[in-house]
Amino acid sequence: MASLITCPHCGVRPKEEFAIRGDASLIRPAPTASDEAWHDYVYVRANPRGRTLEHWHHVAGCRRFLVVERDTVTHEVYSAVDGVVAAREAQR
Amino acid sequence: MRYSAFSIVRNALSGNLNWKPQWRQPQPKSHYDVIIVGGGGHGLSTAYYLAKEFGVKNVAVLEKGYLGSGNVGRNTTIVRSNYMLPGNESFYEFSMKLWEGLEQDLNYNVMLSQRGVIMLYHSDAQRDAYVRRGNTMWMEGVSAELIEREQLKKMIPFLNYDHARYPILGGLLQRRAGTARHDAVAWGYARGADQHGVDIIEHCEVTGIRRENGVVTGVETSKGFIGCGKLALAAAGNSSRVGEMADLKLPLESHVLQAFVTEGLKPCIDHVIVYGGGHFYISQSDKGGLVFGAEIDGYSSYAQRGNLATAEHVMEEGVSMIPGLSRVRVLRAWGGVMDMSMDGSPIIDRTSIDNLYLNCGWCYGGFKATPASGYCFAHLIARNDTHPVARALRLDRFARGYAVDEAGAGPQPNLH
Numbered sequence: 001m002a003s004l005i006t007c008p009h010c011g012v013r014p015k016e017e018f019a020i021r022g023d024a025s026l027i028r029p030a031p032t033a034s035d036e037a038w039h040d041y042v043y044v045r046a047n048p049r050g051r052t053l054e055h056w057h058h059v060a061g062c063r064r065f066l067v068v069e070r071d072t073v074t075h076e077v078y079s080a081v082d083g084v085v086a087a088r089e090a091q092r
Numbered sequence: 093m094r095y096s097a098f099s100i101v102r103n104a105l106s107g108n109l110n111w112k113p114q115w116r117q118p119q120p121k122s123h124y125d126v127i128i129v130g131g132g133g134h135g136l137s138t139a140y141y142l143a144k145e146f147g148v149k150n151v152a153v154l155e156k157g158y159l160g161s162g163n164v165g166r167n168t169t170i171v172r173s174n175y176m177l178p179g180n181e182s183f184y185e186f187s188m189k190l191w192e193g194l195e196q197d198l199n200y201n202v203m204l205s206q207r208g209v210i211m212l213y214h215s216d217a218q219r220d221a222y223v224r225r226g227n228t229m230w231m232e233g234v235s236a237e238l239i240e241r242e243q244l245k246k247m248i249p250f251l252n253y254d255h256a257r258y259p260i261l262g263g264l265l266q267r268r269a270g271t272a273r274h275d276a277v278a279w280g281y282a283r284g285a286d287q288h289g290v291d292i293i294e295h296c297e298v299t300g301i302r303r304e305n306g307v308v309t310g311v312e313t314s315k316g317f318i319g320c321g322k323l324a325l326a327a328a329g330n331s332s333r334v335g336e337m338a339d340l341k342l343p344l345e346s347h348v349l350q351a352f353v354t355e356g357l358k359p360c361i362d363h364v365i366v367y368g369g370g371h372f373y374i375s376q377s378d379k380g381g382l383v384f385g386a387e388i389d390g391y392s393s394y395a396q397r398g399n400l401a402t403a404e405h406v407m408e409e410g411v412s413m414i415p416g417l418s419r420v421r422v423l424r425a426w427g428g429v430m431d432m433s434m435d436g437s438p439i440i441d442r443t444s445i446d447n448l449y450l451n452c453g454w455c456y457g458g459f460k461a462t463p464a465s466g467y468c469f470a471h472l473i474a475r476n477d478t479h480p481v482a483r484a485l486r487l488d489r490f491a492r493g494y495a496v497d498e499a500g501a502g503p504q505p506n507l508h
Contacts, residue, residue: 001391001399016401020391022345022506035491042503043343043434043490047332049394072346073394 115286131155137466143288146474156297172269179484187464200280258369329429356380436508
């Protein structure tokens with residue numbers, strides 16, 4: 001993993017300040033959605049080899065949830081944006 | 093290739109130039125009854141038991157690298173059956189029993205050493221949990237012993253008993269558990285399968301799964317198309333990638349787990365010792381190196397290497413348990429890609445495609461399961477019926493609400 005992560009709020013920070021929560025490409029289904037939709041959301045993972053979107057929690061910084069794009073093979077980190085901004089851009 | 097004291101003398105006298113390979117290097121045939129994707133421990137043991145126990149001999153094992161280059165050569169070699177949940181314990185005990193007869197069965201020295209695995213406890217609550225686990229093991233017919241502090245001090249005197257935060261109060265011991273030489277397990281199964289007519293094809297990467305009318309007809313590989321009657325996937329950390337070729341949606345995430353070995357020392361650690369204050373485990377190899385590891389790094393990864401922060405954490409745990417470790421030098425570190433399932437337990441099952449079978453989700457417990465995984469998977473492939481000890485390890489258990497969650501961590505793969 002890149003040693004330094006550029007947090008949109010805190011600037012360049014060491015990666016040890018962050019906790020990785022997991023896949024950020026999943027979208028929570030409506031409460032009334034089918035069992036299958038909920039099963040896919042809770043259990044099924046695309047598990048990509050290459051670029052992936054992840055939720056990172058900046059635990060030792062701003063404590064915001066970020067959406068980080070990185071590579072699962074090279075561990076290169078491409079970008080980090082605030083979770084709210086990412087959701088707004090996706091019109092969610 | 094067979095070995096004996098006589099063969100060692102004879103080959104020594106001829107300058108060790110006449111040793112023969114242990115298995116053939118065949119070119120793939122155009123069609124097999126069963127193709128197994130993945131030449132790791134599980135794929136090889138599946139092929140071996142298919143040929144030997146279930147009479148299916150027209151089998152190929154396809155391995156994209158060289159044999160034993162994946163997790164079967166990257167683990168910390170621990171074998172044990174000290175699980176708690178019913179669906180797990182009977183399966184791992186079946187595996188332990190197969191381990192006990194494996195060297196005779198394969199006629200191959202896998203250096204099984206039943207030196208005992210002891211899991212330490214550091215609080216009254218943890219002692220209660222281990223008493224409970226030991227009792228559930230006894231209910232499955234597996235022996236377990238609770239070792240109290242004074243007795244443990246005589247057995248393992250060098251532990252940090254009076255640690256301020258994690259004092260060592262005792263441990264749960266499974267005497268029949270221990271270690272095995274991981275490479276020899278792969279080689280032994282490979283030689284055994286080869287002798288029964290299985291084609292082991294190395295450096296043959298599967299690039300696609302061809303389907304017609306809803307059934308698999310064969311696989312596209314780097315050595316061309318190979319047809320098959322049944323296709324079995326045992327691709328460990330790459331299960332999602334191979335599964336994707338057949339549009340399978342799997343409850344898996346690939347994570348990296350690191351392991352370490354130190355320079356060789358004189359015999360000092362007689363057991364496999366598991367720290368209860370974290371998740372650190374250590375044993376000493378026959379060569380003298382201390383072999384140890386701990387948790388996965390915690391983020392999804394296909395890289396066979398981890399991060400320094402995790403390595404540092406592992407060392408801290410080790411020194412916390414055995415202060416003397418601080419003076420030992422680490423020789424090597426490496427990583428393996430774990431197919432972490434959503435409940436921490438494996439999957440051996442059919443899929444939505446009739447002749448496609450799936451073996452995955454081994455998290456970081458795959459090595460000890462090698463014999464039982466192969467046996468149960470072979471049973472499933474040959475008879476189209478789940479082996480009794482693998483009944484809980486179904487793919488649809490998540491949808492049905494029957495997850496086998498040993499750690500009680502919920503559907504969060506980096507916590508198992």
